[in-house]
Amino acid sequence: MSKNVIIVGGGLAGLSAAVFLARAGRTVTIFERRRYLGGRAVTHLRHGYRFNLGPHAFYRNGLGWNVLRELGIPVRGGIPKPRGVAILGGEQYKLPTNPWSLLTTSIFGPKAKAKAAMLLLRIRRIDPKPYASMTVREWIDANASEERLRQVLEAMFRLATYSDRADLQSASAALAHLRLAIRGVVYVDEGWQKIVDSLHSAAVASGVNFVTSSRVVSVHHDGGSVRGVELGGLEVDVRNDTMSLAMPDMTDPDKGTLIPAETVLMAVDPSTARELAPDLDWPTSSAVTAACLDIALSKLPEPRNTFALGIDKPLYYSVHSKWAQLTPKGGALLHAMKYGEGTEGELETLVDEMQPGWRELIVHRRFLPAMTVSNALVEPEGRSSRMRAVTPVRGLYVAGDWVDEGGILSDAAFASARAAAKAILAAG
Numbered sequence: 001m002s003k004n005v006i007i008v009g010g011g012l013a014g015l016s017a018a019v020f021l022a023r024a025g026r027t028v029t030i031f032e033r034r035r036y037l038g039g040r041a042v043t044h045l046r047h048g049y050r051f052n053l054g055p056h057a058f059y060r061n062g063l064g065w066n067v068l069r070e071l072g073i074p075v076r077g078g079i080p081k082p083r084g085v086a087i088l089g090g091e092q093y094k095l096p097t098n099p100w101s102l103l104t105t106s107i108f109g110p111k112a113k114a115k116a117a118m119l120l121l122r123i124r125r126i127d128p129k130p131y132a133s134m135t136v137r138e139w140i141d142a143n144a145s146e147e148r149l150r151q152v153l154e155a156m157f158r159l160a161t162y163s164d165r166a167d168l169q170s171a172s173a174a175l176a177h178l179r180l181a182i183r184g185v186v187y188v189d190e191g192w193q194k195i196v197d198s199l200h201s202a203a204v205a206s207g208v209n210f211v212t213s214s215r216v217v218s219v220h221h222d223g224g225s226v227r228g229v230e231l232g233g234l235e236v237d238v239r240n241d242t243m244s245l246a247m248p249d250m251t252d253p254d255k256g257t258l259i260p261a262e263t264v265l266m267a268v269d270p271s272t273a274r275e276l277a278p279d280l281d282w283p284t285s286s287a288v289t290a291a292c293l294d295i296a297l298s299k300l301p302e303p304r305n306t307f308a309l310g311i312d313k314p315l316y317y318s319v320h321s322k323w324a325q326l327t328p329k330g331g332a333l334l335h336a337m338k339y340g341e342g343t344e345g346e347l348e349t350l351v352d353e354m355q356p357g358w359r360e361l362i363v364h365r366r367f368l369p370a371m372t373v374s375n376a377l378v379e380p381e382g383r384s385s386r387m388r389a390v391t392p393v394r395g396l397y398v399a400g401d402w403v404d405e406g407g408i409l410s411d412a413a414f415a416s417a418r419a420a421a422k423a424i425l426a427a428g
């Protein structure tokens with residue numbers, strides 16, 4: 001039994017941990033409460049268009065990139081060019097992202113341009129560690145006094161981290177991710193489902209067992225060690241011989257299904273982790289959220305308008321199909337988003353500005369009002385701490401974008417999955 005590992009949750013974190021563990025010889029079973037794997041990294045196919053859940057960009061050379069390379073899983077797609085529009089006070093300006101756009105934009109006066117150029121250069125090479133106890137706002141206060149420059153910096157931090165909480169977010173985490181974002185991101189061909197499917201195939205090839213439509217309702221532990229997990233309801237959909245042979249003897253009609261295990265990895269969101277093991281000391285964290293409008297068009301009315309960033313409003317707009325294979329020929333898939341909370345009307349107004357006439361060309365659209373982009377905003381050191389992958393209960397581990405093994409967003413999910421897998425293997 002000690003070689004068996006149960007993973008709760010089949011998102012990116014659960015899947016990548018499963019591959020590490022199964023390749024190292026462990027018998028791994030993933031329980032996923034939904035019918036499908038992938039969690040927030042799923043892509044829905046609608047009329048031939050591939051919809052990620054809101055705008056997803058893979059950070060090149062980030063921790064996730066390294067984990068997938070270690071697992072031999074390629075990430076293919078297009079690297080968007082850093083050019084677009086900055087929207088400020090209802091006016092459009094050239095977005096200052098590189099020396100040329102900085103020189104030619106009219107968003108800054110000459111003094112702010114010189115300062116912006118210096119800051120952009122500095123951020124490219126910055127060591128973020130010394131800023132671990134500062135918020136993003138404090139870092140901006142210390143480095144920029146001109147109002148427009150401050151607003152542009154805040155917009156860039158938002159773009160790189162998805163968070164509009166400059167007053168709360170750790171400057172070192174945000175600077176590290178902004179540095180990564182400046183080096184370039186990938187819009188993934190066929191959507192992030194391609195990464196999910198590749199991880200799934202790698203997991204199947206190494207013998208991982210999958211039990212979908214099956215919710216874990218409790219993790220049992222006593223005397224400081226894990227004893228197993230309890231499945232809820234009758235939704236079990238056993239796809240693997242190992243589990244279907246094992247389960248009938250373990251069914252207690254009053255309590256659900258008990259599955260014994262000495263090692264359990266909870267690759268779920270933090271509130272579910274808390275529900276599953278309520279007696280652990282769980283730190284509190286605030287989530288990073290966004291409102292997203294995902295739109296498929298038969299063609300783009302304004303093909304040149306492919307990217308825009310709100311400067312005085314926390315808005316994002318990008319035509320992902322310009323760079324990645326996501327649509328049938330000639331079609332376009334774009335994402336409009338408001339960081340934090342937002343209404344569908346606000347996002348429609350943004351698309352009206354960028355693609356006038358788009359409503360006549362809609363193939364499919366959907367509004368996602370309150371997406372959890374990340375389960376834990378990274379706050380400055382000393383103000384709040386995140387959970388580590390190894391918990392105080394022997395045999396119990398956690399992974400996800402809220403677990404602190406480096407990085408934010410999916411980088412944190414991948415990094416914590418690898419850390420949990422390594423710790424499990426090291427435990428023998």
Ligand SMILES: Cc1cc2nc3c(=O)[nH]c(=O)nc-3n(C[C@H](O)[C@H](O)[C@H](O)COP(=O)(O)OP(=O)(O)OC[C@H]3O[C@@H](n4cnc5c(N)ncnc54)[C@H](O)[C@@H]3O)c2cc1C
Nearest residue numbers: 009011012013033039040054056057216400401409410413
């Ligand atoms: C709008 C949006 C934009 C984003 N953009 C980016 C981006 O550009 N770059 C980036 O790096 N990241 C981005 N992300 C974040 C990225 O999608 C997530 O960090 C990543 O998918 C998290 O993976 P995970 O495995 O940690 O969690 P999840 O994907 O949430 O997976 C958890 C899984 O656990 C399952 N589960 C929960 N409870 C139970 C239970 N009791 N029993 C069994 N199963 C259970 C869930 O069904 C789910 O499948 C974005 C997210 C959103 C929403």
